[in-house]
Amino acid sequence: MGKIKGAVEVNTNRCKGCRLCVIACPSKVLAMSKQVNAKGYNYAYMENPDACIGCASCAIVCPDGCISVYKVKIEE
Amino acid sequence: MSEEVRLMKGNEALAEAAIRCGCDGYFGYPITPQSEVMETLMKLKPWETTGMVVLQAESEVASINMVYAGAGCGKRVMTSTSSPGFSLMQEGVSYIAGADLPALVVNVMRGGPGLGTIQPSQADYFQTVKGGGHGDYKQITLAPKSVQEMADFVGLGFDLAFKYNILTVILADGLIGQMMEKVVLPPYQKRRTEEQIRKECPWASLGRTPDREPNVITSLELEPEPMERRNIALQAKYAEIEKNEVRFEEIMTSDAEYLLVAFGSAARICQKAVEVARAKGMKVGLLRPITLFPFPYGKIKELGNQVKGILSVEYNAGQMVEDIRLAIEGKVPVEHFGRTGGIVPTPGEVLDALKDKIIK
Amino acid sequence: MTTNDIMKPENLVYKKPKLLNDKTMHYCPGCSHGVVHKLIAEVIEELGLEDKAIGISPVGCAVFAYKYIDIDWQEAAHGRAPAMATAIKRLLPDRLVFTYQGDGDLAAIGTAETIHACNRGENIAVIFINNAIYGMTGGQMAPTTLEGMKTSTCPYGRDVTLNGYHLPISNLIAQLEGTRYVTRQSVHTAAAVRKAKAAIKKAFMNCMEPEKKGASFVEIVSTCNSGWKMSPADANVWMTENMFKAYPIGDLKNS
Numbered sequence: 001m002g003k004i005k006g007a008v009e010v011n012t013n014r015c016k017g018c019r020l021c022v023i024a025c026p027s028k029v030l031a032m033s034k035q036v037n038a039k040g041y042n043y044a045y046m047e048n049p050d051a052c053i054g055c056a057s058c059a060i061v062c063p064d065g066c067i068s069v070y071k072v073k074i075e076e
Numbered sequence: 077m078s079e080e081v082r083l084m085k086g087n088e089a090l091a092e093a094a095i096r097c098g099c100d101g102y103f104g105y106p107i108t109p110q111s112e113v114m115e116t117l118m119k120l121k122p123w124e125t126t127g128m129v130v131l132q133a134e135s136e137v138a139s140i141n142m143v144y145a146g147a148g149c150g151k152r153v154m155t156s157t158s159s160p161g162f163s164l165m166q167e168g169v170s171y172i173a174g175a176d177l178p179a180l181v182v183n184v185m186r187g188g189p190g191l192g193t194i195q196p197s198q199a200d201y202f203q204t205v206k207g208g209g210h211g212d213y214k215q216i217t218l219a220p221k222s223v224q225e226m227a228d229f230v231g232l233g234f235d236l237a238f239k240y241n242i243l244t245v246i247l248a249d250g251l252i253g254q255m256m257e258k259v260v261l262p263p264y265q266k267r268r269t270e271e272q273i274r275k276e277c278p279w280a281s282l283g284r285t286p287d288r289e290p291n292v293i294t295s296l297e298l299e300p301e302p303m304e305r306r307n308i309a310l311q312a313k314y315a316e317i318e319k320n321e322v323r324f325e326e327i328m329t330s331d332a333e334y335l336l337v338a339f340g341s342a343a344r345i346c347q348k349a350v351e352v353a354r355a356k357g358m359k360v361g362l363l364r365p366i367t368l369f370p371f372p373y374g375k376i377k378e379l380g381n382q383v384k385g386i387l388s389v390e391y392n393a394g395q396m397v398e399d400i401r402l403a404i405e406g407k408v409p410v411e412h413f414g415r416t417g418g419i420v421p422t423p424g425e426v427l428d429a430l431k432d433k434i435i436k
Numbered sequence: 437m438t439t440n441d442i443m444k445p446e447n448l449v450y451k452k453p454k455l456l457n458d459k460t461m462h463y464c465p466g467c468s469h470g471v472v473h474k475l476i477a478e479v480i481e482e483l484g485l486e487d488k489a490i491g492i493s494p495v496g497c498a499v500f501a502y503k504y505i506d507i508d509w510q511e512a513a514h515g516r517a518p519a520m521a522t523a524i525k526r527l528l529p530d531r532l533v534f535t536y537q538g539d540g541d542l543a544a545i546g547t548a549e550t551i552h553a554c555n556r557g558e559n560i561a562v563i564f565i566n567n568a569i570y571g572m573t574g575g576q577m578a579p580t581t582l583e584g585m586k587t588s589t590c591p592y593g594r595d596v597t598l599n600g601y602h603l604p605i606s607n608l609i610a611q612l613e614g615t616r617y618v619t620r621q622s623v624h625t626a627a628a629v630r631k632a633k634a635a636i637k638k639a640f641m642n643c644m645e646p647e648k649k650g651a652s653f654v655e656i657v658s659t660c661n662s663g664w665k666m667s668p669a670d671a672n673v674w675m676t677e678n679m680f681k682a683y684p685i686g687d688l689k690n691s
Contacts, residue, residue: 006449007442014458018466018668024626041465049439056450057626063470064461065452070442101527129526134552138519141512141549145492145520148510151527171513281508281524283487283531292502294511 002073006054010044011066017041021058021067027051030058080261086226086252089259090156090182091116094128097231098265099180100151101129103142105161108194109250110184113156126267136161140168140181147177148293150273150280152234156182158250159200160191163208169243170209173310174295176279178237180230182246184253187391187418195418196250198340201395204247205368212307214314215243216321217368219339223257231262238276240317247368249391251341251420323366324375328354332361334434335379336426337400338389339365346389349423349430360430368396376403385409385434389426392416409434453477455486457506466668468658469498471623472536472565475633477505479640480532488644489532490524492517494546496538497571515546518553521560525643532643534561539580540570543605547579550605557614557650561639564606564653566683567660575663579603582682587663602682606655610688616650617642618689622657622680624672632656657683 008029015037021044022030031047044066046052054071084092091113094102104114114132122128133139139155146153157165162183172179183204187197200208204217216236218229226248233244273280281291297303325343328350329335338346343364353360363379365372380386385408388397397412404410413429415421421429455477463469480489486507493501495514502509512520517535525533542550542564553560569587570576576589582602584593594602610618617639621632632654639652657679661671 005437005442007439009443014460016465020466020668020672023669023672039460046439054442054449055626059450060626060629061471061623063463063465063467063474065456065470065474067450068448068452069450070444070447071449072437072442072447074437101523103523129523131522131526133519133522134548137516138522138549138552141516141519142523144513144516145510145523146527148520149490149524149527153523153527167513168516175511281490281510282528283490284506284508285487290502290506290508292509292511294502294509296499296511 002075004053004071005074006052006069006071007049008046008052008058009068009070012037012043014064014066015041015043016064017043018063020061020063024057024061026055026057027053082259082261083256084223084259085112085254085256086220086223086248087112087184087254088116089223089227089261090230091120092261093227093230094154095120095122095126096262096264097234098126098152098267099128099154099230099234100267101146101153102155103131103133103139103146103153104155105133105136105139105157107158107161109186109253110156110158110182112253113182128267136164137167140165143179143181144168144172144177147172147179148175148281150277150282152268154180154182156184158184158186159188159197162200162203166209169215170211170213171295172243173213173215174211175293176241177243177293178241180233180237180244180246182248185247185249187416193418194250196341196420197391197416197418198249198342199392199395199416200247201368201390201392204245205371213310214369215245216240216317217245217247219247219366219368220252221340221343221364223252223255223259226252227259227261236321240313242313242317247340249340318370321367322370322372322374324372325364325366327362327364329361329363329379331359332382333359333384334430335383335386336360336362336389336430337365337376337386337396338362339368339396341420342389342391345421345423346426349426352423353427371399373399373403376400380404380407383408385411387430387434388412389421390414391420453481455481455506456504459503461504462500463497464662466659466661466671468567468623468656469565471629472563472632472656473501473504475629475636476536476563478633479637480507483637483640485532485640485644488530489534492520492535494535494537494541496541498536498538498565499572501536515541515544516549517541518546518549518560518562522553522556522558525558525560532640534563534640534643536563537565538571539564539566539568539578543579543603547605551608551612554609554651554653555612555614557648559643559645559648559651561643561652561654563636564655565658566655567658567663568602568679569660569663571660571663582678604683606653606688609653614650615653615689616691617652619687620655620657620683620685622675622685624659624675655683657685
């Protein structure tokens with residue numbers, strides 16, 4: 001059985017910290033950083049990257065198009 | 077081809093001319109006394125011949141915004157209306173000015189204010205020449221005096237509109253719209269191809285080709301400095317038009333001691349008054365502004381050095397007279413004679429007014 | 437396998453569409469407008485209509501839609517977008533002509549233009565963002581504001597004796613012979629976004645059919661978390677609990 005592994009890349013400069021991606025993630029991968037970007041927003045980041053399945057739910061609901069999603073199938 | 081001479085109403089001639097001068101679209105709403113424009117177009121079905129679009133809109137508000145959009149595509153588009161409808165259009169008129177778009181609007185004036193009357197009037201002079209909508213803007217204003225000019229000014233109006241990217245208004249009155257006269261219709265001119273439009277109007281929103289940035293038709297600018305720059309550019313354009321496009325007709329002015337100034341059908345009445353006066357040995361002349369914006373201030377100022385007094389004859393309570401006074405700067409008496417409510421004065425009344433108010 | 441190993445171009449499965457440019461959108465954090473803009477850009481790209489699309493932006497928060505999606509646009513006077521779309525589509529029948537309007541623009545000041553363009557059966561698409569409030573002017577009552585809902589011009593809640601009822605305009609639009617597709621969608625979950633995208637795609641494809649078969653109308657029930665004075669997450673919850681009762685999600689007409 002192959003295993004799916006994903007990763008997301010957040011454009012932290014573009015992120016407005018709305019948190020909708022955090023809520024949309026079914027695997028609880030994302031969280032809001034304590035750091036702020038140049039506009040003063042706390043941005044999303046992968047707090048738990050190992051859990052990411054690359055489903056893109058976070059990116060799909062993101063109102064600002066900040067998230068790129070990567071996915072690989074790992075053969076065991 | 078020999079000239080096509082027809083007997084027709086001003087409104088009908090205007091519609092025929094629109095098809096012939098390569099108009100791409102007409103968007104209108106019925107209102108007396110200009111409804112024959114759309115009726116004629118619908119009867120002629122130009123979409124089957126030249127491909128011109130004709131559409132009856134749900135209101136003048138919609139029709140002027142259809143014109144705004146069509147102009148934004150670089151198309152030769154127009155509408156026609158009468159005074160209350162022109163009031164409704166002022167929103168779109170201001171947007172067209174703000175977005176630097178070329179278009180043609182015809183106002184066949186009727187008496188106001190309010191619902192007023194369906195009879196002829198010239199009471200929308202201020203609204204048209206001074207700007208009836210919001211913001212600092214002007215529009216080229218052509219005042220036809222005959223059915224022939226109703227036909228001729230369509231092509232001229234479009235040419236001027238596209239020369240300066242500005243709205244041209246044909247400011248006619250109910251008399252010109254409704255009366256029948258002999259008219260020579262302009263020859264057929266092909267509608268421009270899309271390729272031509274893309275070349276002549278590189279700003280047009282026709283769909284973005286890969287070789288250019290998106291074209292956006294807008295009058296919006298939130299930052300004050302660029303908004304002021306837009307306004308300065310508009311004013312420069314208006315100044316250029318004032319320099320280049322003043323049009324007027326002079327009748328027996330060279331030796332005139334008294335001057336009548338009138339536009340549109342009122343100038344026809346004044347022309348007769350001049351003939352009657354001359355027959356009685358009175359040296360009366362007539363100046364007819366053809367463009368109301370740009371207004372012939374210079375010519376009037378020049379004539380002010382020659383005549384003893386000026387009478388402005390208008391179908392209103394005194395509007396153009398203010399511009400004549402601006403030109404004359406108090407050098408000679410300038411008075412107004414007008415009838416309102418849809419009443420058209422006779423040449424005799426004009427001469428009586430000249431005697432009462434000027435010659436004394 | 438590390439995250440860096442996964443983040444390689446060949447593994448990319450989702451990113452912002454190119455047509456949605458890199459300018460930061462002026463919308464508030466969590467605003468539905470951003471999602472719908474992204475969907476429009478994705479659909480135009482997928483249909484390959486970049487050179488055919490002409491959008492009409494409204495007056496309201498989305499007035500600057502033209503800054504973010506790199507196609508040709510015209511910016512309408514308040515409420516007049518459907519009249520403008522009518523003219524453009526008639527003058528250029530092979531273009532994709534769509535309006536993007538909010539509820540104040542479409543269902544208050546532009547009701548006449550909306551109804552008549554739809555009733556004439558114009559081959560246009562109308563994207564209608566319904567967040568039950570005026571966003572740009574600072575949260576005033578809209579025709580779509582729910583009974584009892586508080587806004588800055590009904591601070592004690594919308595009172596039907598004073599202001600009448602919320603206006604479900606898509607239901608009216610669906611009654612018109614001139615419309616072929618009327619649907620109500622939302623963009624609050626990934627599944628909802630996928631459906632909304634399918635709806636926009638269908639609407640845009642309808643517009644490109646050469647025969648004039650009627651207008652396509654896509655309402656997106658949306659949040660205005662700033663106007664509603666909630667967090668984006670709470671606004672989504674409030675929307676599902678309150679807005680969806682007044683504006684049920686689904687197709688109203690699909691012919």
